[in-house]
Amino acid sequence: MGLLKGIVELLKNPRDAISAWIAMGPLFAYGFIFLIVFIETGVVFMPFLPGDSLLFASGFFAHMGSIDIFALLLIVWTAAIAGDQCNFFIGHFFGSRIIASGRIRAMTPERIAKSEAFLDRWGRLAIFLGRFFPFIRTFVPFLAGIGGMQWHSFILFNMLGGITWSSMFVLMGYFFGGIPVVEEHFEVLIVAIVAVSVLPMIAGLVRSRLSRKSEDRSAPDA
Numbered sequence: 001m002g003l004l005k006g007i008v009e010l011l012k013n014p015r016d017a018i019s020a021w022i023a024m025g026p027l028f029a030y031g032f033i034f035l036i037v038f039i040e041t042g043v044v045f046m047p048f049l050p051g052d053s054l055l056f057a058s059g060f061f062a063h064m065g066s067i068d069i070f071a072l073l074l075i076v077w078t079a080a081i082a083g084d085q086c087n088f089f090i091g092h093f094f095g096s097r098i099i100a101s102g103r104i105r106a107m108t109p110e111r112i113a114k115s116e117a118f119l120d121r122w123g124r125l126a127i128f129l130g131r132f133f134p135f136i137r138t139f140v141p142f143l144a145g146i147g148g149m150q151w152h153s154f155i156l157f158n159m160l161g162g163i164t165w166s167s168m169f170v171l172m173g174y175f176f177g178g179i180p181v182v183e184e185h186f187e188v189l190i191v192a193i194v195a196v197s198v199l200p201m202i203a204g205l206v207r208s209r210l211s212r213k214s215e216d217r218s219a220p221d222a
Helices: 001-011 014-024 024-040 052-064 069-101 111-122 125-132 136-146 151-176 180-184 184-216
Strands: none
Touching: 014 024, 014 052, 024 052, 024 069, 024 136, 052 069, 052 151, 052 184, 069 136, 069 151, 111 125, 125 136, 125 151, 136 151
């Protein structure tokens, strides 16, 4: 199974995707989990990967004994921290040219503006808080690199955020994934996790568009 096929399967059904990886051997499962978490947090044009649901489903399989919980935590910690660090350096060295090129479709003006506003409001703490919001967790370290945030400040909040975010979702899957009602409605729960994660961003985009339309209507005619 190639990485691209694994990503497609993961988007369709995280539990079946991870089950297929485990069938190939635990090392393959750990490797794919590392890559998905690293790519989502570390590659600025791939913010759509389901990091939250992946971590939860991985925790479920650790509960089932298919993979080791301690090895899993170490892997997701490393991937989350290294991914954000990579994204920071991409922003620092190439960010302005990437944005100016306009070739990365994921980097819409609305998403960049929302991430910049989030970073301006929370400062260095945004590196930690941004972990819990899809798209924002991909764009904030990138924009921090562009903005010249000091590396020693970034790495501290990067480590705290990466460990907290990944541990929270893995342990939720580990401790709650084995509950019968959760197992019975696992796919529904995964969809709910994705929806709850994306909801704040959708609400922000809707407010932004409504505000823009209101400003356009109230603007005097030329």
